[in-house]
Amino acid sequence: MRARTPKSSTLLALGAALLLAGCERPPVDTSQQGYRGTGMVELSNPRLVEASAELHAVPAALPPAEAGGPTAGETYQNVQVLGDLSVGEFTRLMVAMTNWVSPQQGCVYCHAGADFASDSPYTKVVSRRMLEMTRHINSDWKAHVAETGVTCYTCHRGQPVPAAIWFKDDSAERNIGSVGWRNHQNIAASSVGYSSLPYDPFSPFLSENGRIRVVGKTPLPPPTGQSIKQTEWTYGLMIHMSDSLGVNCTFCHNSRSFIAWDQSSPKRTTAWQGIGLVRDLNQSYLEPLRGTYPAERLGALGDAPKANCSTCHRGVSKPLYGVSMLEAHPELAPAGGTAAPPPGSSATAPASAVLGSVLFKVGRSEISAESMKAVGEAIARLQNESDMKVALSGFADRSGNPERNLELAKNRAFAVREALLAGGIAQDRIHLRKPEFVIAGANADSRRVDILPAE
Numbered sequence: 001m002r003a004r005t006p007k008s009s010t011l012l013a014l015g016a017a018l019l020l021a022g023c024e025r026p027p028v029d030t031s032q033q034g035y036r037g038t039g040m041v042e043l044s045n046p047r048l049v050e051a052s053a054e055l056h057a058v059p060a061a062l063p064p065a066e067a068g069g070p071t072a073g074e075t076y077q078n079v080q081v082l083g084d085l086s087v088g089e090f091t092r093l094m095v096a097m098t099n100w101v102s103p104q105q106g107c108v109y110c111h112a113g114a115d116f117a118s119d120s121p122y123t124k125v126v127s128r129r130m131l132e133m134t135r136h137i138n139s140d141w142k143a144h145v146a147e148t149g150v151t152c153y154t155c156h157r158g159q160p161v162p163a164a165i166w167f168k169d170d171s172a173e174r175n176i177g178s179v180g181w182r183n184h185q186n187i188a189a190s191s192v193g194y195s196s197l198p199y200d201p202f203s204p205f206l207s208e209n210g211r212i213r214v215v216g217k218t219p220l221p222p223p224t225g226q227s228i229k230q231t232e233w234t235y236g237l238m239i240h241m242s243d244s245l246g247v248n249c250t251f252c253h254n255s256r257s258f259i260a261w262d263q264s265s266p267k268r269t270t271a272w273q274g275i276g277l278v279r280d281l282n283q284s285y286l287e288p289l290r291g292t293y294p295a296e297r298l299g300a301l302g303d304a305p306k307a308n309c310s311t312c313h314r315g316v317s318k319p320l321y322g323v324s325m326l327e328a329h330p331e332l333a334p335a336g337g338t339a340a341p342p343p344g345s346s347a348t349a350p351a352s353a354v355l356g357s358v359l360f361k362v363g364r365s366e367i368s369a370e371s372m373k374a375v376g377e378a379i380a381r382l383q384n385e386s387d388m389k390v391a392l393s394g395f396a397d398r399s400g401n402p403e404r405n406l407e408l409a410k411n412r413a414f415a416v417r418e419a420l421l422a423g424g425i426a427q428d429r430i431h432l433r434k435p436e437f438v439i440a441g442a443n444a445d446s447r448r449v450d451i452l453p454a455e
Ligand code: HEC
Pocket: 076, 077, 078, 079, 080, 081, 082, 083, 094, 095, 097, 098, 101, 102, 106, 107, 108, 109, 110, 111, 116, 117, 123, 124, 125, 127, 128
C-alpha cells in the first residue's frame, strides 16, 4: 500500500476541521436525568448559557403598594377586571405592566393620551383579556406552572409583541408550483430545527386537539392507523418542544420506548400538561382576539397571533430559570380559581359516585383542552387518595352507525386512560369497562367517559 501523500492528508485535516467547526467547543456540562445506562443525559454549554443570561434574568420588582383605601373599581370609570385592587395596588400594576410590555412607549401604548377610561386603543382591550388570561394560567394551570406562575413579562420581555409567536403557515406561497405538492414539509424551517419535517406542527397540535400519539399498539395497523406521514408531524412537534426548552428528547423520554409513560421522566407529564395549557390559551384567549387586532397584526391567512412552548420558555426548561415574579404580584393569581365541574356531569349519573365526566365532540375521541379539566381533577383526587382505583366507562350518542359508536366509546375510554397514565397514575389502578350500552339522545352528555371509583 502506498503511503498517503501530503496533499491528501492536508485535505483530510481540512475536512476534519470543517466537520468539527459544526461542533461546540468543549468543555460541556452534563447532568444525569435518568438511570445510568439509559443515556438520559442533558448537555449544556456554559458559554452559551452565559451569552443568553440577560434574556432569562428577572427585572427588579417594584416596592409594594398600600393595600387599604378605596378600590380602583370605586375610583375609576371603566375598570372591569382589576376593580378589587386598592388604588395603590392598581397604579403599581399599571407601572409594572408598562415596564413588562411597553417600556419604550410608556402608558400611551395602551391609553389614548390622558383619557385613561377610553377603550379606543385596541392594545388596551387586548391587555384586559391578557390580564384575564394571566390570572387563568396562574390559578387553573398550576399543574404546569406550579407556584412559579407567569406574569406579562414571561412572554413579553419588555416588548409589545412577544418574540415567539406563530401564525398558520401560508403553505401556498411555499409550494413549488408545477413541480409538485410539498405537503407542508421538506423546507429548512426554523420551527422544526431546520429538519425536513412538516414545518407547521402548531396548527394541528397546539391550536387544534390533533392526535399526537403515533406508536401502534397492535401488530397490524388498525383501519384508522397512524401513518409514517402522521409520525413526521408528531416528530415536528417534538423537535419544537425540545428546541423551546433547550433539551434533548431524553429530558422526557427513555428512548428505548417513546411510548411508555412509566419509563419516561416526570417532566414528560409536565410537558403533557403544557400541551393542554397551550391549546387552551390559543383556543380560549388568543384566537378569539382576532377581531380586536388591526389587520397588520394578523397572519398571512388572516389568523390571530398565537402561542407555543417557546412563547414562555425561550430556550430553557423553566422560563426565567424558574424564578417566580408572581410572588411580588399576587393580584395576578387570584385564589379559588379551581375549575367548575364539567357541564352536565351530574345529569347522567349521581354526582357523588363519579370522579369526573369527560365530554367529547361529535365523532371525536381526543380530549379537548376544556374537557382536560375534568381529567386534571380526577388525577388530583387519585394522587391524594393513593388506594383509590378507578373504572372507565365510555359512552357514545345514538346518532350514526352503532358499530362505529361502540368503537368511539372504546377509543374515548382509551384516551382517558392514557391521560391518567400521563398524569402519573399507575396502570394497575385503572380498569376499563366494556362500553356496555349506548345511551339515548344526541346531547353532549351522551358523548362522554365516566371516571368511577372501583374496587
Ligand atoms: C399594556 C397596556 C397598559 C399600559 C402600558 C398601561 N395601562 Fe392603564 N389600563 C390598562 C387596562 C387593560 C386597563 C383596564 C383594566 C380593567 O378593566 O380592569 C387600564 C386602566 C387604567 C386606568 C383606569 C381608567 C378608568 O377610569 O377606568 C388608569 C387610571 C390607568 N390605566 C393608568 C395607567 C397609567 C398611569 C399607565 C402608565 C404608568 C398605564 N395605565 C399603562 C392597560 C394598560
